[in-house]
Amino acid sequence: MAGKDAAATSEASAVRIAIAGTVQGVGFRPFVYRLARRHALTGWVRNGEEGVTIHAEGKAAALDAFLVALAAEAPPAAAMATLEACATVPGDYTAFTIVESRRQGRPSVSISPDLPVCADCLAELFDPGDRRAGYAYINCTNCGPRYSIVLGLPYDRPNTTMREWPLCAPCQAEYEDPENRRFHAQPVACAHCGPHYRIEGDALGQDGTDDPIARAALLLRGGAIVAVKGIGGYHLACDPTNGVAVATLRERKYRKERPFALMAKDLATAGKVVRLGPVAAVLLASIARPIVLAPARVRFEGVAPENDELGVMLPYAPLHHLLFARGAPDVLVLTSANRSSEPIAFDDADARESLAGIADAFLVGERPIARRVDDSIVRVGPFGQTVLRRSRGYSPQAVASIPVREAMLALGGDLKNAIALAVDGQVFGSQHVGDLEQLAAFESLRNTARDLCAMYDVHPDQLTVVHDAHPEYRSTTLAGELKANRTVAVQHHRAHVASVLAERGAYETRVAGVAFDGTGYGDDGTIWGGEFFIGSVRGGLERVAHLRTAALPGGDAASRFPVQAAAGYLYELDGVEDLSAPPFSFPERYAAARELVRKDVRTFRTSSIGRLFDVVAALCGFTREPTFEGQAAMWLEHRAGASISNETYPFPFRDAQLDHRPLLEAIVAARCGGRSPDDIARGFHRALADAIVVVCNELGEERVALSGGVFQNALLVTLLAERLRERAWFNAVVPPNDGGLA
Numbered sequence: 001m002a003g004k005d006a007a008a009t010s011e012a013s014a015v016r017i018a019i020a021g022t023v024q025g026v027g028f029r030p031f032v033y034r035l036a037r038r039h040a041l042t043g044w045v046r047n048g049e050e051g052v053t054i055h056a057e058g059k060a061a062a063l064d065a066f067l068v069a070l071a072a073e074a075p076p077a078a079a080m081a082t083l084e085a086c087a088t089v090p091g092d093y094t095a096f097t098i099v100e101s102r103r104q105g106r107p108s109v110s111i112s113p114d115l116p117v118c119a120d121c122l123a124e125l126f127d128p129g130d131r132r133a134g135y136a137y138i139n140c141t142n143c144g145p146r147y148s149i150v151l152g153l154p155y156d157r158p159n160t161t162m163r164e165w166p167l168c169a170p171c172q173a174e175y176e177d178p179e180n181r182r183f184h185a186q187p188v189a190c191a192h193c194g195p196h197y198r199i200e201g202d203a204l205g206q207d208g209t210d211d212p213i214a215r216a217a218l219l220l221r222g223g224a225i226v227a228v229k230g231i232g233g234y235h236l237a238c239d240p241t242n243g244v245a246v247a248t249l250r251e252r253k254y255r256k257e258r259p260f261a262l263m264a265k266d267l268a269t270a271g272k273v274v275r276l277g278p279v280a281a282v283l284l285a286s287i288a289r290p291i292v293l294a295p296a297r298v299r300f301e302g303v304a305p306e307n308d309e310l311g312v313m314l315p316y317a318p319l320h321h322l323l324f325a326r327g328a329p330d331v332l333v334l335t336s337a338n339r340s341s342e343p344i345a346f347d348d349a350d351a352r353e354s355l356a357g358i359a360d361a362f363l364v365g366e367r368p369i370a371r372r373v374d375d376s377i378v379r380v381g382p383f384g385q386t387v388l389r390r391s392r393g394y395s396p397q398a399v400a401s402i403p404v405r406e407a408m409l410a411l412g413g414d415l416k417n418a419i420a421l422a423v424d425g426q427v428f429g430s431q432h433v434g435d436l437e438q439l440a441a442f443e444s445l446r447n448t449a450r451d452l453c454a455m456y457d458v459h460p461d462q463l464t465v466v467h468d469a470h471p472e473y474r475s476t477t478l479a480g481e482l483k484a485n486r487t488v489a490v491q492h493h494r495a496h497v498a499s500v501l502a503e504r505g506a507y508e509t510r511v512a513g514v515a516f517d518g519t520g521y522g523d524d525g526t527i528w529g530g531e532f533f534i535g536s537v538r539g540g541l542e543r544v545a546h547l548r549t550a551a552l553p554g555g556d557a558a559s560r561f562p563v564q565a566a567a568g569y570l571y572e573l574d575g576v577e578d579l580s581a582p583p584f585s586f587p588e589r590y591a592a593a594r595e596l597v598r599k600d601v602r603t604f605r606t607s608s609i610g611r612l613f614d615v616v617a618a619l620c621g622f623t624r625e626p627t628f629e630g631q632a633a634m635w636l637e638h639r640a641g642a643s644i645s646n647e648t649y650p651f652p653f654r655d656a657q658l659d660h661r662p663l664l665e666a667i668v669a670a671r672c673g674g675r676s677p678d679d680i681a682r683g684f685h686r687a688l689a690d691a692i693v694v695v696c697n698e699l700g701e702e703r704v705a706l707s708g709g710v711f712q713n714a715l716l717v718t719l720l721a722e723r724l725r726e727r728a729w730f731n732a733v734v735p736p737n738d739g740g741l742a
Contacts, residue, residue: 016056022082024155025112026140029185035097042093047101047154086647101154117317118143141185161368195366202361211382217327227359233346246302252283252358256627259304263334265324288393289316290376339536346372360493382721395431400502410466410742411475420742436474470521481635496707512701516710518610529608544554547607548657562618567593620677640681651691689719
């Protein structure tokens with residue numbers, strides 16, 4: 001609790017309270033109303049631009065108790081950033097009321113993420129005697145859609161996509177009753193006055209049912225692929241035990257090998273699908289309801305090829321619970337409804353067009369979605385939660401506070417794009433946008449930037465726009481289009497390290513920063529990706545060491561072919577030329593790429609650890625073209641997980657460079673000597689972890705901040721946790737990949 005005069009309430013008969021954070025759309029005003037009544041206080045509560053304001057009058061002891069209870073008993077979805085209280089002049093109030101929202105300036109309140117259906121609404125959903133029994137849009141002040149339906153601030157029904165449905169008399173009575181759970185619940189509705197679901201593309205009444213949800217469940221049970229409109233967009237659903245359905249979905253969606261997410265009907269079922277530790281189980285059932293990656297207990301053909309993890313989530317919308325209750329399989333494939341690499345479909349007309357030929361039927365809800373919001377993805381590691389994709393359930397909550405008052409918009413990178421807007425020092429992180437190589441994704445970035453600025457009433461000419469220093473990134477292109485007050489370029493890998501520090505508000509803390517990923521534009525115009533820094537956010541981050549540079553034939557094309565990257569990294573090794581014979585069996589692309597290096601044609605220099613992973617994967621047997629970004633590195637990590645070997649390989653640090661040549665020479669020799677790819681993969685991970693520790697020890701800083709896509713690797717992070725212990729800081733609020741750059 002902060003406040004210049006909170007203690008003065010012991011003598012005051014009136015207090016003015018300002019609360020900032022996620023306090024709109026989470027039942028906060030009804031909570032305050034009931035709390036004030038409990039303590040026999042008079043006054044009012046209202047929403048405003050910065051959060052919630054309260055004027056409370058009563059006995060001093062009651063006011064003190066009220067303040068304590070505000071912090072201790074807040075609704076579960078609320079997140080108070082600050083609570084400021086000061087004595088004020090009493091008014092002439094005879095009761096405590098909720099007054100109309102007031103907007104006078106630019107809002108800086110956190111918008112609530114979408115919330116999973118609560119236990120009370122779930123009980124009503126399946127109570128035959130309740131008037132909302134079976135109603136797929138059931139909600140209350142403690143649950144339901146928020147960010148995906150809000151059109152503007154403050155968060156009131158006219159500013160949501162529910163504004164087209166006037167409340168019926170019973171719903172209006174609940175909405176106006178301070179003692180009711182639906183008091184001022186903005187999306188409240190019932191089957192009489194609210195939106196409904198319908199099924200399209202399939203004959204109603206077949207198999208004896210005209211219930212669209214029951215019909216969709218029967219279709220899923222029968223092996224069909226159904227497009228299901230959820231909270232933040234459409235999903236494609238099918239039965240994971242039906243290998244034909246899974247293979248058909250992959251073929252139609254052009255998604256060759258990237259794992260599909262699963263939804264289990266309840267926690268017990270999820271525990272049969274994956275091995276859940278206590279932290280993972282809590283995350284799975286948390287208010288964010290993310291997809292949680294965990295070791296697989298069972299194998300579903302085609303769901304996660306060559307992967308020992310599955311991504312599982314629990315139902316979060318009433319619709320999901322109804323699908324399971326009405327006959328859908330206990331576990332469903334539930335993947336974003338799009339063609340590979342395109343953004344998730346969320347508009348009904350667009351979904352019908354883009355998903356034609358993929359879905360056999362559509363389960364369509366009438367309530368419009370204001371913006372696409374993908375499912376979030378998390379994993380549990382030695383440092384707790386790691387967010388791999390930050391979206392539904394988390395966005396657009398504040399991710400950091402910065403000591404800057406000007407409005408700032410950061411546009412992120414081109415892969416796994418997400419953006420951030422700073423208003424009055426609060427940094428609001430957008431939902432996941434995606435990879436900008438697709439025109440539709442770039443349009444989504446434009447829309448997300450426009451949407452976030454409009455939500456907080458920020459005009460581009462009032463903004464400082466921050467973008468990646470890469471001159472050819474599409475996000476950089478957008479920065480030039482926005483006609484902002486000013487633009488600032490930030491080097492990619494410094495942004496990775498700074499994201500770790502920003503989460504903690506540690507702007508003055510000196511660290512050894514480690515930024516490892518696949519690619520980023522360096523100060524010298526080369527491709528960085530294995531960088532060490534010293535410094536702080538406030539004082540600047542100086543690049544002091546890096547992976548020894550190697551040739552990268554074909555530039556970005558080498559990221560799509562591990563053997564092509566290998567041609568550059570292995571070029572300077574004596575006696576390593578022809579790897580076309582077993583045990584390597586490299587395809588012809590390797591020899592052609594070596595020729596590019598030899599002639600210095602279309603060849604660039606890189607210090608990328610991400611490409612080093614690809615090279616080692618190729619040496620261990622991954623010689624084909626990956627079908628999704630990062631696949632070779634994931635494959636290598638899972639091979640390493642199958643080994644218990646304690647061997648390692650030389651990875652010397654000299655002249656401010658980690659020299660990869662002895663490492664690769666040793667790996668080539670080990671493979672020629674018959675060492676298993678699993679043992680080699682594990683030895684590489686151990687060598688890299690040891691090398692990071694050696695460099696950080698030499699740099700001499702007490703704290704080590706590590707970020708970048710390479711640190712999505714759970715095995716590497718575990719090995720570093722054993723070696724660095726409390727010295728290490730990793731991302732926890734935003735992803736370590738490019739989704740955290742903004």
